[in-house]
Amino acid sequence: xxxxxxxxxxxxxxxxxxxxxxxxxxxxxxxxxxxxxxxxxxxxxxxxxxxxxxxxxxxxxxxxxxxxxxxxxxxxxxxxxxxxxxxxxxxxxxxxxxxxxxxxxxxxxxxxxxxxxxxxxxxxxxxxxxxxxxxxxxxxxxxxxxxxxxxxxxxxxxxxxxxxxxxxxxxxxxxxxxxxxxxxxxxxxxxxxxxxxxxxxxxxxxxxxxxxxxxxxxxxxxxxxxxxxxxxxxxxxxxxxxxxxxxxxxxxxxxxxxxxxxxxxxxxxxxxxxxxxxxxxxxxxxxxxxxxxxxxxxxxxxxxxxxxxxxxxxxxxxxxxxxxxxxxxxxxxxxxxxxxxxxxxxxxxxxxxxxxxxxxxxxxxxxxxxxxxxxxxxxxxxxxxxxxxxxxxxxxxxxxxxxxxxxxxxxxxxxxxx
Ligand SMILES: *Cc1c(COP(=O)(O)O)cnc(C)c1O
Numbered sequence: 001x002x003x004x005x006x007x008x009x010x011x012x013x014x015x016x017x018x019x020x021x022x023x024x025x026x027x028x029x030x031x032x033x034x035x036x037x038x039x040x041x042x043x044x045x046x047x048x049x050x051x052x053x054x055x056x057x058x059x060x061x062x063x064x065x066x067x068x069x070x071x072x073x074x075x076x077x078x079x080x081x082x083x084x085x086x087x088x089x090x091x092x093x094x095x096x097x098x099x100x101x102x103x104x105x106x107x108x109x110x111x112x113x114x115x116x117x118x119x120x121x122x123x124x125x126x127x128x129x130x131x132x133x134x135x136x137x138x139x140x141x142x143x144x145x146x147x148x149x150x151x152x153x154x155x156x157x158x159x160x161x162x163x164x165x166x167x168x169x170x171x172x173x174x175x176x177x178x179x180x181x182x183x184x185x186x187x188x189x190x191x192x193x194x195x196x197x198x199x200x201x202x203x204x205x206x207x208x209x210x211x212x213x214x215x216x217x218x219x220x221x222x223x224x225x226x227x228x229x230x231x232x233x234x235x236x237x238x239x240x241x242x243x244x245x246x247x248x249x250x251x252x253x254x255x256x257x258x259x260x261x262x263x264x265x266x267x268x269x270x271x272x273x274x275x276x277x278x279x280x281x282x283x284x285x286x287x288x289x290x291x292x293x294x295x296x297x298x299x300x301x302x303x304x305x306x307x308x309x310x311x312x313x314x315x316x317x318x319x320x321x322x323x324x325x326x327x328x329x330x331x332x333x334x335x336x337x338x339x340x341x342x343x344x345x346x347x348x349x350x351x352x353x354x355x356x357x358x359x360x361x362x363x364x365x366x367x368x369x370x371x372x373x374x375x376x377x378x379x380x381x382x383x384x385x386x387x388x389x390x391x392x393x394x395x396x397x398x399x400x401x402x403x404x405x406x407x408x409x410x411x412x413x414x415x416x417x418x
Pocket of ligand 1: 216264
């Protein structure tokens with residue numbers, strides 16, 4: 001306990017020091033965003049991470065790799081995804097003058113943004129000569145995206161999934177199997193996402209020579225947060241071009257939901273240097289921030305280490321990781337990407353939380369008003385509009401990342417609202 005207090009004090013001092021330095025848009029050579037990030041892994045993984053890092057550095061400058069990747073995004077995923085102006089939503093919220101644009105990641109093949117990263121990483125792994133892909137999945141969205149990418153590119157795929165999640169998300173298990181993947185149920189711990197990640201890491205330690213581990217968000221040890229952000233930043237790059245084309249200017253505010261933080265970092269990152277563009281990440285307040293059942297890592301967590309990276313983390317007084325909760329399965333993670341932690345401390349991005357009930361209202365609102373059924377995760381970002389719309393200046397221009405479609409959530413919602 002004494003030790004924990006000392007560490008906490010050191011972290012507080014380090015955070016204060018970070019804030020005095022100029023803002024970084026890339027991590028330092030060891031993969032730190034200020035005090036966050038890094039590689040906190042067993043020795044056997046260090047060489048695999050160095051291999052990945054040096055290979056990625058090379059590939060980042062390799063035009064033929066990006067041509068191949070962009071070709072798949074276009075002809076397989078269906079990119080660019082459009083931006084759509086939600087006029088009826090703006091009118092319903094009492095502000096017809098405000099332009100709300102939705103970035104339609106829900107229209108991607110497999111129904112969300114996760115495919116952008118899965119295809120990128122599997123392609124990268126094949127270039128590195130790997131013959132086997134593993135991944136973790138919680139709700140199954142990342143598992144389905146990875147299994148899809150592996151079927152497309154013809155490589156063996158094994159997905160770790162908590163036993164409880166395999167039961168709750170039966171349809172996604174079946175989808176992965178249809179795409180030829182093997183699903184390995186995990187019986188340790190709480191039998192959910194964080195245990196699945198632990199087992200995937202253990203597998204990777206023993207099979208690093210032929211195996212690549214596809215991480216599903218901007219989390220994990222360096223260089224993962226950078227690689228995933230780069231693949232997802234296609235969302236922000238397209239949005240930047242599209243919104244300029246349609247309105248002649250950049251948005252005043254960008255809103256995205258935050259689980260691990262990949263769809264948010266993907267849309268935010270290409271605007272990070274535009275000082276006049278404000279950004280808000282919306283976490284899940286679950287049953288309320290005053291309860292134990294939420295996933296508001298940046299709002300209520302403290303810096304700590306989980307799954308190989310230093311970041312904000314939901315933990316108890318003894319530093320043990322707490323369980324997370326959200327009605328949106330994709331937001332249900334006690335950690336968050338290190339780069340988000342950094343931008344929070346730098347006050348470049350604001351982080352707020354929306355609870356289960358509010359998210360359900362966002363879900364219904366967008367379905368009724370625009371005929372777009374959003375994922376429950378994305379519904380958090382949609383509802384946040386209602387909270388702030390009256391504080392916006394006249395003719396404000398807002399961009400909301402609609403990270404995925406809600407078909408996967410229809411059964412859950414119909415059980416709640418009847
Ligand atoms: C997984 C998922 C999320 C949360 O993950 P991030 O890494 O925070 O983007 C959000 N929306 C959808 C639709 C998801 O499937």
